[in-house]
Structure formats: structure tokens, C-alpha cells
Amino acid sequence: MSDTTADRRPWLLLTPALLFITVLVVIPMAFILVYSFYENIDLAVDVPAFQFGNWQELLTDGYYHMAIWKTLRLSVIVTVLAAVMGYIPAYVIAMTKYRHKWLLLLLLILPFWVSFIIRTLSWIHIFGNQGALNGLLTWLGLIDMPLSMMYTEFTVIVGFIHVFLPYMILNVYVSLEGIDPNLEPAARTLGATPWQAFREVTLPLSLPGLAAGSLLVFVLTGGSYVTPLILGGPGDFMFGNLVYDAVVTELNWPMGATLSFTLLVLLGSVVLIYSKFMGMDQLSKAFGR
Numbered sequence: 001m002s003d004t005t006a007d008r009r010p011w012l013l014l015t016p017a018l019l020f021i022t023v024l025v026v027i028p029m030a031f032i033l034v035y036s037f038y039e040n041i042d043l044a045v046d047v048p049a050f051q052f053g054n055w056q057e058l059l060t061d062g063y064y065h066m067a068i069w070k071t072l073r074l075s076v077i078v079t080v081l082a083a084v085m086g087y088i089p090a091y092v093i094a095m096t097k098y099r100h101k102w103l104l105l106l107l108l109i110l111p112f113w114v115s116f117i118i119r120t121l122s123w124i125h126i127f128g129n130q131g132a133l134n135g136l137l138t139w140l141g142l143i144d145m146p147l148s149m150m151y152t153e154f155t156v157i158v159g160f161i162h163v164f165l166p167y168m169i170l171n172v173y174v175s176l177e178g179i180d181p182n183l184e185p186a187a188r189t190l191g192a193t194p195w196q197a198f199r200e201v202t203l204p205l206s207l208p209g210l211a212a213g214s215l216l217v218f219v220l221t222g223g224s225y226v227t228p229l230i231l232g233g234p235g236d237f238m239f240g241n242l243v244y245d246a247v248v249t250e251l252n253w254p255m256g257a258t259l260s261f262t263l264l265v266l267l268g269s270v271v272l273i274y275s276k277f278m279g280m281d282q283l284s285k286a287f288g289r
Contacts, residue, residue, distance in 0.1 A: 036258040044251040054258040071239040075221040078160040082217045083210060086168035094176035108166055120159050120230050127155055151233040159227040164220055168213035175209020215274050219267050239263050
């Protein structure tokens with residue numbers, strides 16, 4: 001086999017995947033970028049025009065800047081909480097001696113069988129004025145009037161954690177499951193305490209899974225609009241809600257395209273930063289073990 005043929009083989013093998021990515025991702029994104037320069041003159045009436053009015057509005061209007069800040073802030077909060085809350089159950093599942101570990105994994109995956117919207121709506125029946133929590137507090141005699149707990153930033157965060165926590169647990173679990181179970185006992189025989197063995201051995205080796213779960217939760221949170229729409233108040237919108245309003249409510253598709261491409265750039269930048277410091281090979285290891 002000639003060197004030229006050998007050099008071409010990887011590209012030949014990658015051709016189908018690159019073709020699908022080009023057709024399903026690159027070309028649609030290019031259309032969205034081009035459409036962002038169109039001009040909206042009426043409801044759902046757009047004219048081709050190479051103008052920067054939509055981008056100028058995005059860059060100068062503080063309303064959009066505030067939405068970007070809220071989106072990034074909430075995404076960081078949800079990611080940190082999911083990492084802290086998700087590591088413990090992932091560790092327990094990975095290290096348990098229970099014979100039917102598959103049952104624990106099944107219970108973890110069960111929420112994926114229920115609609116995303118139904119899971120989000122369920123919190124209304126918990127935090128609402130006539131919800132389970134207010135009913136319990138009233139029954140215990142702790143309150144006389146229902147507490148107003150719905151439609152706040154807190155309920156939005158709870159909704160995000162409820163939906164995205166399994167993603168974090170699964171990623172960390174896969175990473176922990178790939179660690180040699182003899183490493184911690186070996187560290188302890190060398191004089192390390194259980195905490196030192198975990199801190200020096202298990203935790204560093206599980207970081208790829210933790211980083212992959214954090215990246216996934218951050219990106220999913222940053223691109224969400226349903227949870228703030230259902231559980232949040234008027235001021236608890238995120239950038240995805242602005243895209244939804246522009247496209248569905250205002251029928252201003254050029255502005256919606258501008259906002260969509262901006263969100264793509266923001267979340268894509270997070271992935272690039274992750275790739276720079278962690279490497280995409282670490283992400284593939286976390287998913288592929």
C-alpha cells in the first residue's frame with residue numbers, strides 16, 4: 001500500500017460522518033447566520049437585506065446583556081450544585097457491593113422515561129399554594145396561610161437540578177466504574193487514610209467524568225427555555241426564552257436567528273475552553289468507558 005493511500009484512508013473513513021455533520025449542522029447554521037442579516041418589516045414578513053440592525057440591537061441593548069449574564073450565572077450555579085449533589089450517589093452506586101447494581105442504575109434512568117415537561121410541571125404540585133409542601137406545613141400547624149414559593153429563581157434552579165442531575169450522576173459513575181478497584185486498598189496499605197486515598201487516588205481519576213458531566217449540564221442549562229417558562233417569574237428568563245419569544249411570539253425570525261447564533265457561539269466557546277484545558281479525549285473517555 002502506498003503512503004498516499006495510507007494518508008487518505010482516515011479521511012475516507014471520516015467522509016460519511018463529515019458529510020452528515022456538514023448537511024445537518026454546518027449548512028443549517030450557515031442559513032441561520034445569513035438569516036440574521038435579513039430585515040423584519042412586519043409580523044413574519046422579512047426581506048433579504050445585508051444589514052447589521054439585528055446585531056447592533058443585540059450589542060447595544062442592555063436587556064440582551066442582562067439575559068446573557070443571567071444565563072451564564074444560572075448555568076454555573078446549576079452545574080456546581082449538580083456536581084456536588086451528583087458525585088455522592090455516583091460514588092455510592094460505583095462502590096456498592098450490592099449484587100443487583102443494575103437495579104440502582106435502572107432507578108437512575110427511570111426519570112428519562114417521563115416527559116421533560118411533565119417532570120418540570122410536577123414541581124407546581126409540590127411548591128404551589130395548594131401543593132404538597134404547603135399542605136404538609138398546614139397539616140403540621142406550622143403555617144396558617146400558604147407560602148408563596150413558586151415562580152422564583154429558586155424554583156427554576158430546583159427544576160434544572162431535577163432534570164439534569166441524572167446526566168451528572170451517569171457521567172461520574174462511568175468514570176468511577178473505570179477505576180481499578182485495587183488502587184484505593186493499595187493506597188491504604190501504604191498508610192493513607194480512607195479520606196486521603198479518596199482525595200489522592202479516586203477523585204483525580206474521576207475528574208474526566210465530573211468534567212464531562214459539568215460540561216453537559218452547563219450546556220443543557222444554558223440552552224433551556226422550558227424550565228424558566230414554567231417555573232420562573234417574569235424576571236426569571238434566560239437567553240433561550242428570548243429566542244423563543246422572538247421566533248414564536250413576535251414572529252421576528254431574523255432577530256431570532258441572531259439570538260440563536262449568539263447562543264451557539266456562547267455555548268460553543270464553553271466547549272472550546274473545556275477542550276483547551278481538559279481535552280476532548282478526556283470527554284470521550286468519560287463517555288466511552
